[in-house]
Amino acid sequence: MSHGLRIAFFGSSLVSAYWNGAATYYRGLIRALHARGHRVTFYEPDAYGRQEHRDLQDPDWARVVVYSNDRGSLDECLDDAFGADVVVKASGVGTFDAYLEARVLELRRSGTQVVFWDVDAPATLERVAKDAHDLFRPLIPRYDGILTYGGGAPVVNAYRELGAKQCVPIYNALDPDTHHPVAPEQRFAGDLAFLGNRLPDREARVEAFFLKAAEALPRSRMLLGGSGWEDRVVPANVVRLGHVYTQDHNALNCSARAVLNIHRDSMARFGFSPATRVFEAAGAGACLITDAFEGVEQFLEPGREVLVARSGEEVAEHVARLTPEDARRLGQAALRRVLAKHTYAHRAVEVEAALGYRAGGRA
Template sequence: MKIVVFGLTISSSWGNGHATLWRGLCRALAARGHKVVFYEHDVPYYASNRDLDRVPGGELILYGAWSDIRARAIADVRDADVAMVTSYCPHGIEATEVVRAEHRALRVFYDLDTPVTLSRLSRGEAITYIGPRGLADFDLVLSYTGGVALRRLKDQLGARRVAPLYGHVDPDVHRPVEPIGRFTSDLSYLGTYAQDRQAALEALFIEPARRRPERRFLIGGAQYPQDFPWTENIFFVRHLPPPEHPAFFASSRLTLNITRKAMAEMGWCPSGRLFEAAACGAPILTDDWEGLDAFFTPGREILVAKSTDEAVAALDLDEAELLRISKSARERVLAEHTSAQRARDFEAAIEATRSDRAQPAREMMEA
C-alpha cells in the first residue's frame, strides 16, 4: 500500500511522543512492503532538534506553508491506498479537506492523543486538528486509547468505525545495551515536563528521593522549569534523542512511568515509554490506570505504585526480584507490543474497513 500521512512530526523526537512511534511503525510497514509518505510542517523548534531526515522505507515531505504543497498533497492522496490525518497535525483541517475530496484512498484519522481530544471537547475548547464535521468523513478512526474512548469517538465526534492502535516499540532500536556511567541511577524517569504529571512525579519520584538521600535519581527530558523541586540526589539530563534511550533505561536499576492526567483518567492508554523501557530490560514502576493489566501483569511484569510508600517499597526490592520482573516484561513486549505487531494490527483494521466499504457495492450487484 501507499500510505500518505499528514502528521505532527516524525523528524524530531523533541518534546513529543509521536516521532518515535511513527519511526517504528514506518519501518515495520516498509518491511511488509508498504510505503509511507509523511507530510510534516517544518517549524523551528523541531528543525533545531531534528534527529531523523528520512522516513524508513518511505518519503518525508517538509513544508513551510500549506499552500506550497497543497497541489502535491492532492496528487499524493489521489494516488494513495490510505490517506491519513493525525491528531496535532498543524494543518489537520486543511488536510482533511484534501482527503475527503478524493475517493480512491481509504480515509483514516489516527488520534494519538485521544484523551486530550475528548477532554478538550468536553470543555468546549477548540480542537485545531478536527474540523466542524468531526470525524464523520473518515472511513476509519484509529485511537491510541482503547476502552470507553472508542465509544466516545463515535458518540461525540461521529466516527463511523473505530479501532485501537496502541503504542509499541521497535526492538531493533530499543534493546538491552551496556550501562553508561552518566545515566546510572537507582530510579530514573524519562519524559517531557507536564504540569498534569507533576503531582504524581512528586509522590512517586521526588518524595522517594527525599526519603532515600543515599540513592541516585535521574530525570531525562525537556521543558523543566527553573522552580522544579530538585534535591541534591536528583540529577538531570536534557532532552535525549531516541538513540540514547536504550542506554538510559539499561543504566536504570528501576525506571518510572507516569501517565498524563487525561490519559490516566480514561485508561487503556499505555505510554510508548512502557514498551521501550521493557524492551531495554529495565524493571518498570508505574502509576495505576484502568486497562494496565491488559498490557502487563502487575506484580509479575510491572510494579504499580499509588503512593510514596509503595514507590519506596519498589525501590527497596532486591536485585533478583527486579531482574525477574524485567525479564518477564521484556518477554511480554516482544510477544505482543512490537512495531511489527502494530503494523499487522494496522493492516487488519484497514482490510476490515475496506471490506465493509465494499459490501454495499457487492449487495447492489447481487440485487
C-alpha cells in the first residue's frame, strides 16, 4: 500500500484489559489496520487503575499516548491529533466523554474525517432515547459516520433516525495471533467456564444462565472468572477465579469442557452483537454455549458450531449431555468458521470501505 491513513483514536485503553472489555476489540482491529499500511495513534487516559494492570507493552503496531486525567493533558492530545486523516472518538473512554465528543468535531476539515465509534451502541441509544437533552444527541448528525461494535439493522436504523450520515456495524472478530488453541491447564479444568466482569446490566443474566445451571448440576465444577464477584453468594460447586488476564484466556477456553457466553441486557435486546468472548472462545477451538440472541446464525451455526440456550435450565441440559467428543467437534467447527469469515483482517477491510478508503488513494 503506497500511503495508508493516519488515524487518531481516542479510546478507553489499548494496553490494559482491566475493567475494559473493549481492549481485545481495539487490539485486533488496530493491529489489522496497521498490517494494511495505516498508522494509528491511540490516546488513552490514566484512569481506573488500568496502567497499574497493563497486560500489553507499547506495541509496534500503534503509537500509544497515555494522558493525565485532566483537561489540559487531553487538550494537548487533541492538538497532537490535528491533521490526522481520520479522528475517532470511541464511546466509553471513561473520562471527559461529553467534552471529547464535542471537541473532536473541531478537528474536522478538508481531508479529515471525524468518526464516532460506538463500542456499546445499545446502551448509547437507550440513554439518548430516554433523555431528550442528552448532550451527544445533537452531535450525531455532525459526525462523518458512526461505526458500531454490533447491533445489526436495529442499531443502524436507530442511528439513522437520529440523523447519522451513515452507520456501519464493525463486528467483533478473532485475532488468531492472540486467541488460538493451547494445551489445557489443570487449574482451569471444569465442566463450564464463564468469564465476565460483574456489571449491573449483566448480573441478573449471569444469575439466570450460569448460577442457575450450577445449582442444577451440583456435581459439576463451574468456573467463574472476572472482577467484582468476590462478595457474591454462589453455589458450592462454583470456583471464583477473579480477574483472568488476557494471556490466560486461551488456557481457560481450552481447559473447560464448555465455555458460556452471556450478553448484557442491552446487547441481548438489540441482537446482532456477539461479544468478544464468542470469537475468543471459538478461536481457541472451545465448545461454546451462548445465551440466545437475534442474528446468532450470521456468525455461527446453532447445533453445529455453537450451542444456544434460552435459560439456565437449557445451559444445564447442554452441559449434562455434552460428551468430550461432542465438545471437541463443536469447537473445531467453530474454529474453522471464524478463521474463514470472522478475523480482524476481514474487519479491517470493512473499516476501509466504511471510510471510503481505496489503496493508493484517499477517501
